[in-house]
Amino acid sequence: MTTENTSAPNFIRTIIEADVAAGKNDGRVGTRFPPEPNGYLHIGHAKSICLNFGLARDFKGTCNLRFDDTNPTKEDVEYVDSIKEDVRWLGFDWGENQFYASNYFERLHELAIRLIKDGKAYVDSLSAEEIRQYRGTLTEPGKNSPYRDRSVEENLDLFERMKNGEFEDGTHVLRAKIDMAANNMVMRDPTLYRIRKAHHHRTGDTWCIYPMYDFTHCLSDAFECITHSICTLEFENNRELYDWVLDQFSDLPGRPRQYEFARLNLSYTVLSKRKLIQLVEEKLVSGWTDPRMPTLSGYRRRGYTAESIRDFCERIGVARADNMVDIALLEHCLREDLNDRAPRVMAVQDPVKVIVDNYPEGEVEWIDFPYHPENEAMGSRQVPFSREFYIERADFMENPPKKYFRLSPGKEVRLRYAYYVTCVDVIKDADGNVTEIHVEYDPKTKGGWSEDGRKVKGTLHWVSAQHAIDAEVRLYDRLFTQENPNDMEEGKTFKDAMNPDSLTVITAKLEPSLKTVEAGSHWQFERLGYYCVDPDSTPEKPVFNRAVGLRDSWAKKVNK
């Protein structure tokens, strides 16, 4: 468990405090994070992970990692591996407490037989479609299946034969005998077991019947002595069944209680696993780790830090009301974290060449640049300055508006840590595009200071043309332009809804110190944003992902 400050209060924490104070479960707290290994973890899972592991940490309890692997047709080891990696990356450790629902198949099967013997479960031989019809509707009660009153012996025999593979998929199910007229639809004789002649990623072909979520989850919690089983709001109706199942057995090792909280919704972000799977399968993104994906592995590759995501989860809180968190908060958390830890380097994304007319040709000065002006411990490196360099195209304007601090004809600006330069000429092509800017430098301003005390308002970032290295830079924009992409009508394809400009690949000019850089390392390109070295990156062809841009009050002003 990571050691950190205690989290902010929330209603679940309040409940647990009261339970501990009342001596429930001998004051012990046990939680669990129970993903189904049918996809990669996303930021919504991070909320649950931080909640469950955070509670265990703060109450000196345990948090189990349990794979809810009861549906072999959807699950895969690739997912369990990625889930473990992502939870660890986020900064949590389940220690020895790793479990699989599939490890309980034997025990669950025994309990199912006990239910049958107690007359609380029966084998139904209706088709799926018939079961649906018999279930009734929201306003009308259902009716009993004609198979509901089979004898215990017959049920036992049928269930045994289901297990032995004598029947085809869909021909029989085991159902709890509860109440077909219950107002809560979940209680209308829920299915406990179904036949699925499919290979399971852990149990192989040992089983051809698999327990359903409602039967498995509560009992798994009980087996593991979970005290507080925390899930999302859509399982509220299932709580009655959760308790019903546990109440059928008096000899369980634990008696967990289920609590629900509102799942995370993030603006401009799809967080439904079904849709994320679709994006991957339809190859609309490069995969689960595509930096545009809201998966933890996507964010990681994009350049988000575990620290920033934990901070985000802490700040959004935990409540029972539906929510839509502004993506700006996530970005704020990232900037705040990276501001302290990302070394500052120089890069030009949209270069225009500048020539210093009065600077000797062939001369090169290596200037000492601190990696972080506010943190000397981060050290420095040498950056070359020469007669020709690149600046950002947006840092020059031939006819600037008032309050424009950057370069324009006749105007003097500072090249960061280098010299003051004044624009003396502009060369344009036939279309009027600026191709070359000529400046004159003041040799007495070396290092970026003027001895006579004259001040310049603008400071530009620059990269020596002769030393610049070319790097691929991937700029990301939101994958969906709609604030709530979950509202997308069914039938409408993702292609229609996706932002065609969600990925822009450009070639940028970088200072030579960036030639060899570690994959996954974070950098601030001064005045541009925070970038992370992509795993695709090589010294021959560096690749950077822009995690998030810097706030830009000038751009904001100009856009008005």
Added chain:
RNA sequence: UGGGGGAUCGUCUAGCGGCAGGACUACGGACUCUGACUCCGUCAACCAAGGUUCGAAUCCUUGUCCCCCAGCCA
């Protein structure tokens, strides 16, 4: 239309009968060798109507709106 939940600044979230607070956003300003960061400030909310009470976001009543449930998914 049955049942289960929910409603506090634009957004997220505190509050649990006693001054509606914080964060994000937005907007101003100071500072600045990043128009960044930082700092300071401003705008901004109790779903509605009744009731109880000296006092209500909080308790009661009645409405309104939103979410979830009719998988052999989880």
